Amino acid sequence: MLAHSGLMEKIEAIIDPAALDAIKLHLAEAGIDGRLTVTEVSGLENLGRFYQHETPAENPWKPCLRIDLIVSDRQTESAINIILRQANLVGGRATGGHINILSLDATLEISTEEPRQPSKDKNSPQKKRATLKTRAFARIYV
Numbered sequence: 001m002l003a004h005s006g007l008m009e010k011i012e013a014i015i016d017p018a019a020l021d022a023i024k025l026h027l028a029e030a031g032i033d034g035r036l037t038v039t040e041v042s043g044l045e046n047l048g049r050f051y052q053h054e055t056p057a058e059n060p061w062k063p064c065l066r067i068d069l070i071v072s073d074r075q076t077e078s079a080i081n082i083i084l085r086q087a088n089l090v091g092g093r094a095t096g097g098h099i100n101i102l103s104l105d106a107t108l109e110i111s112t113e114e115p116r117q118p119s120k121d122k123n124s125p126q127k128k129r130a131t132l133k134t135r136a137f138a139r140i141y142v
Contacts, residue, residue: 007073008104011080014043014097015087017065022086027069032079034071041066043097064097070107 015023020038027036042061071079080099087097 010102011069012100013067026082037068039066
C-alpha cells in the first residue's frame with residue numbers, strides 16, 4: 001500500500017544509466033520512500049541532427065533510463081534535487097536528460113490479494129476502494 005498523507009506527485013526523469021545507483025542510494029539515505037520504476041529507453045540529444053538528410057557518422061540514439069518516482073508533495077523537491085545532483089555528476093557532462101513533475105489525482109495499487117470489505121459508512125474519511133470482480137483487485141487512494 002502507498003503511504004498517503006497528502007498530495008502525491010510523479011517525477012519522470014530521463015537520466016544516464018551510470019547515474020542510477022547513486023540516485024537510488026541518495027534517495028534511500030534521504031528517506032524518500034516513494035514507488036520507483038526504471039525503464040530502459042533511447043533518447044536523442046539533438047533532435048535537429050536526427051532530421052538532417054545526410055547519414056550521421058554515429059548513431060544519434062543514446063541509451064538512457066527513465067525513472068518514474070511517485071512521492072508525496074513534501075518529498076518532491078528533495079527527490080528532484082537528488083536526481084539533478086547525481087545525474088550531473090556522471091562524467092561531468094550534460095546527458096540530454098530531463099525531469100517532468102506531474103500532480104496525481106489518485107494512485108492505484110494493483111494486487112492479487114483478497115479484497116477487504118469496504119466500510120459500510122459511505123461518508124467515512126477512509127480511502128475510496130475500487131474492487132474488480134476477479135481475484136485480482138485494485139485500491140484507489142485519493
